[in-house]
Amino acid sequence: MVRLPLKQLLEDNPKKVLVLDGGQGTELENRGIKVANPVWSTIPFISDSFWSDESSANRKIVKGMFNDFLNAGAEILMTTTYQTSYKSVSENTPIKTLSEYNNLLTRIVDFSRDCIGENKYLIGCIGPWGAHICREFTGDYGPDPESIDFYxxxxxxxxxxxxxxxxxxxxxxxxxxxxxLRAILSWDESILSKPFYIGLSVHEHGVLRDGTTMEEVAKVIKGLGDKINPNFSLLGINCVSFNQSPDILESLHQALPDMALLAYPNSGEVYDTEKKIWLPNSDKLNSWDTVVKQYIDSGARIIGGCCRTSPNDIQEISTAVKKYT
Ligand SMILES: C[S+](C)CC[C@H](N)C(=O)O
Ligand SMILES: N[C@@H](CCS)C(=O)O
Ligand SMILES: [Zn+2]
Known part of the structure; x- marks a missing residue:
């Protein structure tokens, strides 16, 4: 293999920080694909013409997005499979059977790998259970979250x-x-046999969207002791407010000083879940240069951007990562 296994790369090079890509769904939207639909950024892959017509417009758009993130300095990129659960796909698209679903995922991964080449790392992105009902920014999983069959x-x-x-x-x-979080961390290597990370959706006030503190998150992890899945490789925050993200990451670092962390905040805009639009929030108080330095000081090993961040943001992150590592 051209690439060192990611875990080995991070362990052998304690100073290495990988630059991640940006908010792909919103970047596709910037480029003309309407992602506000039940399968979000999976939408271009649902139409047959994406696969049958090499010159399809959507194909060029997805390729162009990957290309621009790569040129901006991304070393690890994500498949656009955030809302591609079997439930979301089978209930909202013509793809119904498990075999058609597997074919879709395999085609998306193949296409994404072709776009980024063999030297870069590729993440298979999985959005939360709450994404299919747009609850990822409230954490409100109903009156009986214990009974949800996450597996x-x-x-x-x-x-x-x-x-x-x-x-x-x-x-x-x-x-x-x-x-x-508890459910994912309860799965052993027979269920999760590949290295994985967990990105937490955290409120501006520094607690998980459902109110759980970072200390309680740490307790869940420490409580697993030796039973923790060895494939659990990084923990971090994503799609959290840009301005608050350095403090949130630092609180996670304080609670779990030995854990490899990752951070990819959104632009600071807030998603209106009814209208499916992004609303302005407070202006960016800091530059990427400042927050990237803080992330690195707090143990971040992967840094990038989430919703409404673009290749320009990744360029700035890349410059700052080079400066501080
Ligand atoms: C990361 S959010 C903006 C993705 C879209 C959301 N789950 C929705 O269904 O509208
Ligand atoms: N990675 C996802 C969003 C997570 S909030 C996307 O870019 O669409
Ligand atoms: Zn996001």
Missing amino acids: EYFKPQLDNFNKNDKLDLIGFETIPNVHE
């Missing part, structure tokens, strides 16, 4: 990604609820 929901996507050697890492993103 049943994630299993088809996990089984597919576990087996795909073109993926280096599985990324559970924007996890807003402690029951979901």
Whole structure:
């Protein structure tokens, strides 16, 4: 393999910080693809013409996005499979059977790998359970979150990604609820056989969207002791407010000083879940240069951007990562 296994790269090079790509869904939207739909950024892959017509406009757009993130300095990039759970796909697209679903995922991973080449790392992105009902920014999983069968929901996507050697890492993103966090961390190597990370969706005030503190998050992890899945490789925050993100990451670092962390905040805008638009929030108080330095000081090993961040943001992150490592 051209690439060192990601875990080995991070362990052998304690100072190495990888630059991640930016908010792909919103970047596709900037380029003309309407992602405000039940499968979000998976939408271009649903139409047959994407696969049958080499010159399809959407194909060029997705390729162009990957290309621009690569040129900006991204070394690790994500598949646009945030809302590609079997439930979301089978209930909202013509793709109904498990075999059609597996074919879709395999094609997306193949296409993404072709776009980024063999030297870069590829993450199989998995959004939270709450994404299918747009609850990733509230963490409100209803009156009885203990009874949600998270494994049943994630299993088809996990089984597919576990087996795909073109993926280096599985990324559970924007996890807003402690029951979901506990469920993912309870799965052993027979369920999660590839290195994986968990990106938490954290409120501006520094607690998980459901109110769980970072100390409680740390307790969940420490409580697992030796039972923790050895594939659990990084923990971090994503799609959190740009301005608050350095403090949030530092609180996670204080609670779990030995854990490799990752951070990819959004632009600071806030998603209106009804209208499916982004609303302005407070202006950026800091530059990427400042927040990247703070992330690195707090143990970040992967740094990038989430929703509404673009290749320009990744360029600035890349420059700052080079400066501070
Ligand atoms: C990361 S959010 C902006 C993705 C979209 C959301 N889950 C929705 O369904 O509208
Ligand atoms: N990685 C996802 C969003 C997570 S909030 C995307 O870019 O669409
Ligand atoms: Zn996001």
